[in-house]
Amino acid sequence: xxxxxxxxxxxxxxxxxxxxxxxxxxxxxxxxxxxxxxxxxxxxxxxxxxxxxxxxxxxxxxxxxxxxxxxxxxxxxxxxxxxxxxxxxxxxxxxxxxxxxxxxxxxxxxxxxxxxxxxxxxxxxxxxxxxxxxxxxxxxxxxxxxxxxxxxxxxxx
Amino acid sequence: xxxxxxxxxxxxxxxxxxxxxxxxxxxxxxxxxxxxxxxxxxxxxxxxxxxxxxxxxxxxxxxxxxxxxxxxxxxxxxxxxxxxxxxxxxxxxxxxxxxxxxxxxxxxxxxxxxxxxxxxxxxxxxxxxxxxxxxxxxxxxxxxxxxxxxxxxxxxxxxxxxxxxxxxxxxxxxxxxxxxxxxxxxxxxxxxxxxxxxxxxxxxxxxxxxxxxxxxxxxxxxxxxxxxxxxxxxxxxxxxxxxxxxxxxxxxxxxxxxxxxxxxxxxxxxxxxxxxxxxxxxxxxxxxxxxxxxxxxxxxxxxxxxxxxxxxxxxxxxxxxxxxxxxxxxxxxxxxxxxxxxxxxxxxxxxxxxxxxxxxxxxxxxxxxxxxxxxxxxxxxxxxxxxxxxxxxxxxxxxxxxxxxxxxxxxxxxxxxxxxxxxxxxxxxxxxxxxxxxxxxxxxxxxxxxxxxxxxxxxxx
Numbered sequence: 195x196x197x198x199x200x201x202x203x204x205x206x207x208x209x210x211x212x213x214x215x216x217x218x219x220x221x222x223x224x225x226x227x228x229x230x231x232x233x234x235x236x237x238x239x240x241x242x243x244x245x246x247x248x249x250x251x252x253x254x255x256x257x258x259x260x261x262x263x264x265x266x267x268x269x270x271x272x273x274x275x276x277x278x279x280x281x282x283x284x285x286x287x288x289x290x291x292x293x294x295x296x297x298x299x300x301x302x303x304x305x306x307x308x309x310x311x312x313x314x315x316x317x318x319x320x321x322x323x324x325x326x327x328x329x330x331x332x333x334x335x336x337x338x339x340x341x342x343x344x345x346x347x348x349x350x351x
Numbered sequence: 352x353x354x355x356x357x358x359x360x361x362x363x364x365x366x367x368x369x370x371x372x373x374x375x376x377x378x379x380x381x382x383x384x385x386x387x388x389x390x391x392x393x394x395x396x397x398x399x400x401x402x403x404x405x406x407x408x409x410x411x412x413x414x415x416x417x418x419x420x421x422x423x424x425x426x427x428x429x430x431x432x433x434x435x436x437x438x439x440x441x442x443x444x445x446x447x448x449x450x451x452x453x454x455x456x457x458x459x460x461x462x463x464x465x466x467x468x469x470x471x472x473x474x475x476x477x478x479x480x481x482x483x484x485x486x487x488x489x490x491x492x493x494x495x496x497x498x499x500x501x502x503x504x505x506x507x508x509x510x511x512x513x514x515x516x517x518x519x520x521x522x523x524x525x526x527x528x529x530x531x532x533x534x535x536x537x538x539x540x541x542x543x544x545x546x547x548x549x550x551x552x553x554x555x556x557x558x559x560x561x562x563x564x565x566x567x568x569x570x571x572x573x574x575x576x577x578x579x580x581x582x583x584x585x586x587x588x589x590x591x592x593x594x595x596x597x598x599x600x601x602x603x604x605x606x607x608x609x610x611x612x613x614x615x616x617x618x619x620x621x622x623x624x625x626x627x628x629x630x631x632x633x634x635x636x637x638x639x640x641x642x643x644x645x646x647x648x649x650x651x652x653x654x655x656x657x658x659x660x661x662x663x664x665x666x667x668x669x670x671x672x673x674x675x676x677x678x679x680x681x682x683x684x685x686x687x688x689x690x691x692x693x694x695x696x697x698x699x700x701x702x703x704x705x706x707x708x709x710x711x712x713x714x715x716x717x718x719x720x721x722x723x724x725x726x727x728x729x730x731x732x733x734x735x736x737x738x739x740x741x742x743x744x745x746x747x748x749x750x751x752x753x754x755x756x757x758x759x760x761x762x763x764x765x766x767x768x769x770x771x772x773x774x775x776x777x778x779x780x781x782x783x784x785x786x787x788x789x790x791x792x793x794x795x796x797x798x799x800x801x802x803x804x805x806x807x808x809x810x811x812x
Contacts, residue, residue, distance in 0.1 A: 197369050197373065197545055197761050198734070198761035199545065199546050199549055199699045199760055199761075200546065200734040200735075200760065201543050201545070201546060201761070202541065202542070202543025202546060212616045212618070212796065214616050214796050214799045214800060215794070215799055218616075218799070218800065221615075222532070223531065224497055224501060224531070225497070238806075283615065283616070327807075328807060328808065329508060330614055331800060331803055331804035331807060331808060332511075332512075332804070333511075333612040333613060333614050334612065334613070334797065334800045334801050334804050335801070335804050335805075335808065336511060336512065336612040337514060338609060338610065338611045338625070338626065338627075338628055339514065339517045339608075339609065339610040339611075340608070340609055340628070340656050340657055340658070341517065341564065341654070341656065342591075342606065342608050342650070342652065342654045343517065343518060343521050343608055343610050344518075344691070344692075344695045344700055345518055345521050345522035345553055345557070346521055346582040346583075346584075346587070346610065347582065347699045347700055348522070348525065348546070348549065348550060348553070348699065349521075349525045349582050349583060349584040349587075350583070350734065350735055350736070351581075351582075351583055351584075351737045351738045351739065
């Protein structure tokens, strides 16, 4: 048993490749790859999208729950952008593992490979993901602290 | 300084105390609701704590748990017991480092609390933290699922919004993220048990009651920064600089810490855009220039509370020469050390400054080690160096002088470099921070997200 306080800690992948203008929010959370994708035409509008782990069922709608027009039996461009950003942020290994993509993992390397194994369209309220997004944005507005934070000794990166 | 090899010989009791903690941590793997042979460890713990102020509450806690009576206060006692073991390990190891470096025993700290009243709702949130921690302990890491974790988000978000609970927020957010990204766990051997019980314990300890900062003194003088420790998880980045403060006719080692919330997309040098109130600090540090400060608060632990008010930047100093005078093999100058508050004493917090020269760096199977003379050696830890640091293994390998911190992890002493000399150049964590602040990249992630935030969060309210 390791006595190191750092063994097995999260090491955040560091990505310079994120495009937050197009996909301001992406996360692997609670059994989903989920996030928010900007509308190409309207700056006030965003799309809320997710892929479910295991089934690879997918969903895309506006934050007001209007279904995405580009969505049919295959994922729309928002979902494709979301998947691309997830790979940029986490690396394809982690995304494939998290989504538990069925099949031979060594053959699943790109967004295209994942999209080949996609599930069905699904309806779900956008509010759940959207409130995660609002909370995510809230982080950049929370204040700075000037006091000692000994607990951060456990978190190196 | 006597031979640094003396550090390889740990003082009596350290290894067995760490082993005991490891045995105790098995309870958290199985879950306190499912204990079997792990009960023996509880019996051993009770024997060890006999005659201490914790004797009765520990015995009550163990009896209750064995009878399947699970109350939050019993788990608080278990946290205090585990933290107590680490506290005594900390004290013993600190003494060992002091002996080796011929440094004076750490002075007693007077922790007068500020007379501030704490809002009632904080206590309610902390109660729900303790309750959540108890649930985790009952289930055990081996069986932990997101159903135990997700309901805690509502409390966590409240805590994040409360500046008085920044310490709780920092650890709970990191801990929550880490657990969420790993559950359910298919291979129990892959569980970082020691780390996760550390995080559990520390979360519990600082959630027993709101933390009230000790009474500060107001100080004026000069500050010369020698190095920076950079720490971060997905939602928070925190730096601590170590420097020498001259004021009141003495020189003290001080820490200055600043922390900012972040998101994972802010993952490169842009983190420095999150520190608008550290501009002069980072600029003076980058150029090794003295900071003249007035009327700053200094806590009894040696933590200086930074404000960018009344700061002027003075002349240049020779960083590693200065470090050598205070922390080298034959120091010529004395300093007042920093301290760790009693409740925070865990070996992870040991950070004894040290300056080394005339060494060789050897690379033994991915492990850098520093060789002094024929026989003396000290392992170098890269676990503690942020991927965002300017310091890398190449710089360390090519270095001729190091200022760093003597750390303890994984059962042994290691060196965490903060600043190194490579030929005539200094390389140190945080040295490019001021540059980024001065000319931020166009369309930075920080700016884009802040713009989104102001649009969407205002719309919501």
